[in-house]
Amino acid sequence: MSDAKTMTEDPMTEHQGADAPAAKDQGVLYIGMDLGTSRTSVSASNGVRETVESVVGYPKDVVARKLLKRDVLFGREAIEKRLSLNMFRPLAKGVLKHSDEGGSLEENVKAAKDLIAEAIRLAKPRKDELVYCVIGAPAEASMHNKEAIIEAARATVDSVMLCSEPFAVAYGLEWLEDVLVIDIGAGTTDLCRMHGTMPEDSDQVTLTYAGDSVDEKLSELITAHCPGATFSHQMVKEFKERFSFLGNPPERAMVTLPVDGKPTEFDITDQVREACYVLVDPIVGGLKQLVATFDPEFQHKLRNRVLLAGGGSLIKGLDTAIEKAMHEQMGGGKVLRIEEPIYGGANGALKIAHDMPEDFWEKLK
Amino acid sequence: MKHSLRDRVRKMALRTSVDQLRKRGVEKVNVLGLDRIVHLIEEAVRRSLRDHMVGLESDKVAQDAKQEFMQLLRSNADLQRDKAELERRRHDAEAELKNLRSEIVTQRQALVDKLDESVENEAVLAAENQRIVDRIEQAFLSMGDGAGDHSAAKSQVLNVVMGLVEEERKATADATAALRDKEVDTLQRRIAKLNESLEYTEKKLTEVASAKSIDDGVASIYREVQGLRGEDAHVEKKRELMANIFEANFALQKGASG
Numbered sequence: 001m002s003d004a005k006t007m008t009e010d011p012m013t014e015h016q017g018a019d020a021p022a023a024k025d026q027g028v029l030y031i032g033m034d035l036g037t038s039r040t041s042v043s044a045s046n047g048v049r050e051t052v053e054s055v056v057g058y059p060k061d062v063v064a065r066k067l068l069k070r071d072v073l074f075g076r077e078a079i080e081k082r083l084s085l086n087m088f089r090p091l092a093k094g095v096l097k098h099s100d101e102g103g104s105l106e107e108n109v110k111a112a113k114d115l116i117a118e119a120i121r122l123a124k125p126r127k128d129e130l131v132y133c134v135i136g137a138p139a140e141a142s143m144h145n146k147e148a149i150i151e152a153a154r155a156t157v158d159s160v161m162l163c164s165e166p167f168a169v170a171y172g173l174e175w176l177e178d179v180l181v182i183d184i185g186a187g188t189t190d191l192c193r194m195h196g197t198m199p200e201d202s203d204q205v206t207l208t209y210a211g212d213s214v215d216e217k218l219s220e221l222i223t224a225h226c227p228g229a230t231f232s233h234q235m236v237k238e239f240k241e242r243f244s245f246l247g248n249p250p251e252r253a254m255v256t257l258p259v260d261g262k263p264t265e266f267d268i269t270d271q272v273r274e275a276c277y278v279l280v281d282p283i284v285g286g287l288k289q290l291v292a293t294f295d296p297e298f299q300h301k302l303r304n305r306v307l308l309a310g311g312g313s314l315i316k317g318l319d320t321a322i323e324k325a326m327h328e329q330m331g332g333g334k335v336l337r338i339e340e341p342i343y344g345g346a347n348g349a350l351k352i353a354h355d356m357p358e359d360f361w362e363k364l365k
Numbered sequence: 366m367k368h369s370l371r372d373r374v375r376k377m378a379l380r381t382s383v384d385q386l387r388k389r390g391v392e393k394v395n396v397l398g399l400d401r402i403v404h405l406i407e408e409a410v411r412r413s414l415r416d417h418m419v420g421l422e423s424d425k426v427a428q429d430a431k432q433e434f435m436q437l438l439r440s441n442a443d444l445q446r447d448k449a450e451l452e453r454r455r456h457d458a459e460a461e462l463k464n465l466r467s468e469i470v471t472q473r474q475a476l477v478d479k480l481d482e483s484v485e486n487e488a489v490l491a492a493e494n495q496r497i498v499d500r501i502e503q504a505f506l507s508m509g510d511g512a513g514d515h516s517a518a519k520s521q522v523l524n525v526v527m528g529l530v531e532e533e534r535k536a537t538a539d540a541t542a543a544l545r546d547k548e549v550d551t552l553q554r555r556i557a558k559l560n561e562s563l564e565y566t567e568k569k570l571t572e573v574a575s576a577k578s579i580d581d582g583v584a585s586i587y588r589e590v591q592g593l594r595g596e597d598a599h600v601e602k603k604r605e606l607m608a609n610i611f612e613a614n615f616a617l618q619k620g621a622s623g
Contacts, residue, residue, distance in 0.1 A: 029585040046583040126582030161614040198609040358590040360611040
């Protein structure tokens, strides 16, 4: 029996006996988790689905602690209160990194653990149920980082497994062979080739062109196009999430920025389009590499079964733009955007959790 | 029974808005009415009972089901009581916090007033001194010009009188200061104790709030571990994939722990 326990005082122990842990005999809760650079999503077999930004904040001092009445904040709440917090984005580019203020690796490991515990808490597990969790980890996560993720999850679940995130997306859609997954995150874009067995290193390509690259490019373009305007990184991210597109704009991207303190309206439609375009060529380059090294008999099939997933797939018209580039550079192709980009990875991880045999879970407790 | 099942299903649903769904990338949804869901659950239960009750005594099954249901209801009632108790404790702690804060403000004001008294006293004493000087001046003036030049005598008398007055005042001031210091000390100790109580109560309130935030959780739809079924599509390929995932995780987890 694992040592997974809830981390706070249990008001029910009075009824069960003060020293007796809750018996976990009322069911099994499966949790699928997509642990991303920018966003962490969970899907669970109790119908709960939640998503939270992968940001952790700790009060800077005693005054902040008294004001916030909490020892740690997550996601949107942490971002809103960031002036009072030491902020951590522990999963940038799939590796445990230094904080925004330059904290230590140990601090980032703690932040990652707290984030994972929070994600599991969001799934609302019951104390009297076994909790089995599959976590879709970034493709380039090192062995050390995977161990840290496992250790963090084991504190709050009974048994946990990791799998490749793009693999989880394809598994969730039952596309097990001759399919190419493009998972566009904030820190990285992962391309993964599925051919009926576990993907190997040669089946995966990781690009550093992703959501953050679009933000950087958009910042540059706004600076050039809107002289005197001041804006923050967070504002640029929100412009991108609201207006991102390729091809014909669905609407004009009108934003208000302060110029010498005076709110001023700017049309940044062309800048948004140009910023989003930074993704296309690197992605098509990755596709070419994976298709060209595939069994020639099945290359045509692979080219026509490209799945677009991750938060970056929400860019309107990206699928069409990639298809167009594939026609020009690869002789054709078909790109399909998954229906739920935010939860695709978590849904797939949930399905893996469900299909995993019981004895495998038991051996990993 | 049907009414409570309907309520239960409704409670399990997660409320969201169309805009929120859109933000998550959902453009189309399939809608299934609550009545239909309740009907499907009842139909599933009926079929399951029918399939599994062959050779069983239906009365015994019904009795067992009723007992199980009553057990669940009792358990639910216990949880409701716990929740109400936590709410009461939270409410009491908040009221106590409010009283403590108000008390601290009052005591601090009393301390400030005490300290301000010494400043006011100086102005009063200066006025008194001036009145004494004026009285002595008047007394000498009333002696008339015939008595000669009284300025030296007046000066001596003034010095003696003011010396006596100062001595008396000093004695009184020392006694008053000692009393005031004692009162100030008492007020300061009281404020320190109130601060301590305030911190303790805030800590307790945080703990109660944390305890309250532990909700019962939402039950999984699975009573048992699932795994692949024989009729699943691509079952052999999936079995192979599951085995590969397990082997990689076993090496990672058990290899790391030695």
